Amino acid sequence: MKTKEIEDNNNEGVITTFRHSLDSIPLDLISDILLKFPAKSLVEFTCVSNTWYSIIRSQMFIKTFMSMSISRPRILLTFKRNHNNDNELLFFSSPHTSQVSNDSSSVVSRHEMTISRTSPGDYIIHSPSVRGFLCCSHQHQYMVCNPTTRQVINLPEDHGFDHGTMKCYMHLGYDPSMCINWNVNNVLIIRGGALKRFGQIKTPGENFTCLANYKGKLAGLSLLGNSFNLWVLEDVKEQAWSKTDTFVLSHTLWDLQLKFSGTTDAGELVFAPSSFSDDFDVFYFDIKEKTMRRIKVEGVTNDEEFRCRRKHLCYVSISCDHVENIYMY
Known part of the structure; x- marks a missing residue:
């Protein structure tokens, strides 16, 4: 039981560290990185965090991705x-x-x-x-x-x-x-x-x-x-x-x-x-x-x-x- 609790605590710590790492990246850089992914992945990425959801659902991001898709x-x-x-x-x-x-x-x-x-x-x-x-x-x-x-x-x-x-x-x-x-x-x-x-x-x-x-x-x-x-x-x-x-x-x-x-x-x-x-x-x-x-x-x-x-x-x-x-x- 103690081992399981330790594993859970470690997993929570990793997730927390990961979220803090994401928050430290400038939004425009995150947007540029996300634009390199295929459309299906972007749809799934809206569930990663509120920040990613807001970026991917923004009109500017959708318009930029559409310009790339048309090409x-x-x-x-x-x-x-x-x-x-x-x-x-x-x-x-x-x-x-x-x-x-x-x-x-x-x-x-x-x-x-x-x-x-x-x-x-x-x-x-x-x-x-x-x-x-x-x-x-x-x-x-x-x-x-x-x-x-x-x-x-x-x-x-x-x-x-x-x-x-x-x-x-x-x-x-x-x-x-x-x-x-x-x-x-x-x-x-x-x-x-x-x-x-x-x-x-x-x-x-x-x-x-x-x-x-x-x-x-x-x-x-x-x-x-x-x-x-x-x-x-x-x-x-x-x-x-x-x-x-x-x-x-x-x-x-x-x-x-x-x-x-x-x-x-x-x-x-x-x-x-x-x-x-x-x-x-x-x-x-x-x-x-x-x-x-x-x-x-x-x-x-x-x-x-x-x-x-x-x-x-x-x-x-x-x-x-x-x-x-x-x-x-």
Whole structure:
């Protein structure tokens, strides 16, 4: 008994000494040191002490970490599962590879979080990642989640919308100076944030399959059989579009049923299969250089939670500009 009491006293002494040591370090130095840790560790570090909690939760620290995250975007893979009324989204992320890397390389992914909803109906719908946040919906339920902190906020249910006859798609936006909407008449409606004006920009002759951010400019992708074109809005006022050269997919790639997932900061177009297989690859197309990179995503099948659910996983989608956001609700 005495030995146990001595051990307890020694442990308390070590903890007290450790806390005193932490208190003696300048706060700005602690902040600089913490910024070197990954996001998941920072979320856990909020439990170390009140001081660390205050630093990590401060707006300045979150803003600085976000600036660092934007410079190293990640790929967010989302797997959909619907079995016995269990609707789930499994999120994995992996780093991008450098544009100067080999034509064929690999990256290792990690499991971020899983969202579950127990109710009959369609799959959970989710929007692309916007500064680390995603908007998800299932029937008349809407959620905003942060895969980095593994937090989910349930928004008020919408009972006024007839989900039986109409589809409602939820999206997140960030840029306060521009809001872009797309409708079936091939017209883009752009709302200026500061001037509060509305304007119309007509698209060129080809129908767009989807819109994207191409090097800071609005772009539209048009698919024509096993080839695609990219139209870029060069001048908003003059409504001038430029068209890139046609990129033709090989029959091997066409058979993979690739789906456009977005662009990288370097201007590469990112494509990935809509269904998962053991050899899951992400493809980067440089439309100017007419080159392609093939990146193998590893680590997903090694995850225990993924293996338990794999039999009933049906679809996979990708956000290619996901960033780690340590903002906690």
